Amino acid sequence: MTAATIAVRPAAPEDVALILRFVRELAEYEREPDAVAATVPMLHEAxxxxxxxxxxxxxEADGVPQGFALFFHNFSTWTGRPGLYLEDLYVTDAxxxxxxxxxxxxxLAGxxxxxxxxRFEWSVLDWNTPAVEFYRAMGAQGMDEWTVQRVTGEALERLAGRA
Structure with missing residues (x-):
């Protein structure tokens, strides 16, 4: 059996429905199947x-889309340079x-x-041992002394003084 030909290409507007499908599959894998509120128009605009x-x-493997990564820039005041933040990385089970x-x-490192x-950084669920092990094998280091803080929904509205 020959190895698949693997290619990574920029997403195009016609890929948005595929990306949303991958996002939903990722949410299922991460045990949050009902958490995806994104729609094709929302992702297209974003x-x-x-x-x-x-x-x-x-x-793509042999020309067939099998995964995606979604990313954006952040900024480090300490380094005075931008960083790349990986929001989602997903490869189909198959x-x-x-x-x-x-x-x-x-x-993405390139x-x-x-x-x-x-910097190139991302978060991973602590129970996702296969992903953590994979990332460590790629040279990633855990930032265990940092914890993610999040404000959403009504708490976000209250914090903004709008509730």
Whole structure:
């Protein structure tokens, strides 16, 4: 059996429905199948609208889309340089173990270097041992002394003084 030909390409507007399908599959994998509120028009605007908020790339095996990564820039005041933040990385169950995840990470690491980023970072659920082990094998280090803080919904409205 020959290895699949793997390619990573920028997402195009016609990929938005595919990206949303992958997002829903990722949510299912992460045990939150009902948490996805995004729609095709919302993702299209976020990725390809007048003021894009994020970018995405598609991973293909033998020309068939099997995964994606969605990312955006953040900024480090300490380094004085931008960073690349990986919001989602997903490879279909059938394509796992074939090198697509590694190809996506390598591609984004190259994007980060090409754009002068000081960091390439992301979050991973602590129970997702296969992902944590994969990321460690790629050279990632856990930032265990940091915890994510989040304000959403009514709490966000209260914090903004709008509730």
């Amino acid at each position: 990725l390809f609208g007048a003021k894009p908020h994020a970018e995405a790339v598609i991973a 394509a796992r173990g074939k090198g697509l995840g590694k190809a996506l990470l390598r591609h 994007v980060a270097l090409d754009r002068g980023c000081a």
